[in-house]
Amino acid sequence: MLKYHIPSELPFGFLKSIDIESVEKVGILAISDGKKLHCYNNVMRYLESNQGEIQLGWVFSQLGKIVFKLNAHAVVKLPNGSLLCVTPPEHDVTEINFAPDDSIASLIRNNKLPVRVYSLxxxxxxxxxxxxxxxxxEMRLDGNLLAIAYILDQKHKMSNSLIEVYNKYL
Known part of the structure; x- marks a missing residue:
């Protein structure tokens, strides 16, 4: 099955078209008891014993040259204004591309952060x-496991067609 990857070069023209003007490189210093994919909780745990505040924003992943995904992410905004990611990375990286976006707070449901997906x-x-x-x-934010299972099945059924398109744009 096809997998998303961290883009080596961001499509800044595309990002501008969806109103993302600023992307920062943010270093990663994972907390010792941090969990992958639990950035919000990791930041809150860090802030229990350190100064700073939570900063929400987007990190990016890409499926070949055909799909671009924005994953909401939480980092620490240190007292000096710099940003720090305290979540263990999913990939072998020491920094992330991060676009701060305070509007994400209004999109959180059931303590889950949103995802936005775009066709390229x-x-x-x-x-x-x-x-x-x-x-x-949307179903993940709502906790609708039955709908998620159905959607995963539908994605699986279209995987051969998607692979053809993916290969077309290599």
Whole structure:
């Protein structure tokens, strides 16, 4: 199955088109008891014994050259204004690309952070996949496990078609 990766080069023209003007490199210094994919809780744990405040924003992943994903993420804003990621990384990286966005706070549901997914190409299969990814994010925020299972099944059924499009844009 195809997997998202951290883009080596960000599509700044595309990011500007979705109103992301500023992206910062943020160093990672994971807390000792931190858990991958639990950035909000990791930041809150860090702030229990350290100065700073939570800063919400987006990190990015990409599926080939066809799909771009924004994952809401929490980092620490230190008293001097610099940012620090305290969450153990999923990939072998020492820093992340991070776009601060305070509006994310209004998108949090059931203590879960949102995801936004965009098609980078005009293709029906990719557009259908992006719709499923977006719906999956909504169902995850709502905690609807039955809907998520159905969506995963639908994504699996379209995987061969998606692979064809993915290979077309290599």
């Amino acid at each position: 190409v005009e293709d029906k299969t990719v557009n259908d996949y992006v719709k499923l990814e977006s719906l999956e994010s």
